[in-house]
Amino acid sequence: MMKMTVLASGSKGNSTLVSSGRTRILVDAGLSCRELLNRMRAAGEDPEALTAVLISHEHLDHINGLSVLARKLRIPVYFTEPTHRAWARMMNPRTTMSYAKWMEMRRLEMEAKAQTPSLYPDSAGGDPDALPDLAEALQEDSSTSEGSAAVGSDGSPMEGSLDDLSSVSRETPVASGRPRKAPAEPASLPAVEYFQAGSPFCIGDIAINPYTIPHDAADPVGFVFEAEGMRVAIATDLGYMPQNVRLALRRCDVLMIESNHDLEMLRDGPYPWSVKQRVLSRVGHLSNNATAEFLSGEYDGTATYIVLAHLSERNNLPELARLSAESALQGRASLLGNRVLLARQDAALEPICL
Ligand SMILES: [Zn+2]
Ligand SMILES: [Zn+2]
DSSP: OOEEEEEEOSTTOOEEEEEOSSOEEEEOOOSOHHHHHHHHHHTTOOGGGOOEEEOSOOOHHHHTTHHHHHHHHTOOEEEOHHHHHHHHHHHOGGGGSOHHHHHHHHHHHHHHHHHOGGGSOGGGTTOTTTSOOHHHHHHHHTOOOTTOSSBOTTSOBOTTHHHHHHHHHTOOOOSSOSOOOOOOOTTOOSOEEEOOTTOOEEETTEEEEEEEOOOSSSSOEEEEEEETTEEEEEEOSOSSOOHHHHHHTTTOSEEEEEOOBOHHHHHHSSSOHHHHHHHHSTTSOOBHHHHHHHHHTTOOSOOSEEEEEOOOSSSOOHHHHHHHHHHHHHTOTTOSOOEEEEOOSSSOOOOEEO
């Protein structure tokens, strides 16, 4: 049996569990570690049974809880090499910092530590679980409301917001005077595996076809998973539907596809013009219209379930997305399946079992 459980979808965090009889893959880890664990357990999934984490791209809404979760569960993380590098740079901004700047940050860090000791509990040393979730803290620090100055429209951090937080993870014991193990490096992971877009590979008994998507990240990919004769596709975070994506999405039993925004709501909504332009661009997100156009056109109609995903909370309404997709599918008389589900930001969906 193949199973897909959408734990969360949207600009505040994305994560989906795809499993076969003996392999369980978490696709993206965009919530805090704690929330990911809670949602897995609530969905009846044992986090300890996870085989690996697979990352689509390095935007914060896809990697927020990644390092803490992977270390806690001691499981490997699969990236493309450019995505891994971009992620490591985000987590370790000091690698691009001059020595003088680093010294200045260390000084500020010590000052902050003296002023807010509660941020630096003594028990934190050496225990990655007790450390603040770096990305989560980062998110809190930079005020995550969609379209804010510090965070991109789908939660991606903008430059400048990272430096502040990096200090949280670089705490070293000075004041206490007793030796402690250094905390884990923010970018340290139990194991890293690389894959390449366009080159299928396997994790356990699940075959994975990663395909390139047009999106403003280092090397973003979507995935098609295949096991036991079933195919499950994830296609979110893409500015348009290029031919390679249309081809990848053929013959799927479950199609999770982005339906990010309603064009009018985006146009009239609160985002600054530059962010609107980014969302609308060829490397932004699919609108309800763009998704409907695909569903009424080149889509082959084979999916039992269509999951509309990455809905904007400000620039879309679930019912608008549903109406748009369902009316696009209606013209297709031969379709028996194609039940439309809406992925949620605030809760996991019921597992889809094939
Ligand atoms: Zn993204
Ligand atoms: Zn995203």
